[in-house]
Each structure stands twice: as C-alpha cells, then as structure tokens.
Amino acid sequence: MSTSSLISQLMQVERVPQTQLQSKVTTQQKVQSAFQGINTKLASSSPPPTTC
DSSP: OOHHHHHHHHHHHHHHHHHHHHHHHHHHHHHHHHHHHHHHHHHHHSOOOOOO
C-alpha cells in the first residue's frame, strides 16, 4: 500500500462524521420546509379564530 493511498483512506475516514452531519442537516431542512408548507396551507385555508 502506498503512502498516498493510506493518507487518502485516512482522510476519507476522518470525513465520515462531517458527511453524516451534513446528511442530518439536509434531512432537517427538508422537514422544516415540509412544515412551512403545511403552515402556509393551514394559514391560507382557515379563517382566523373568533373569540366569544
């Protein structure tokens, strides 16, 4: 195994936590976007509540 290959593999292993975190961020952004869409639809489809 060459030194450059070893270094490349080590760097790939070091990137795993960052890659996993980026995946979680992307997933959470999609969830947030979905909730914002639901919120928008609910806000536009129902009249404001009335108080008695």
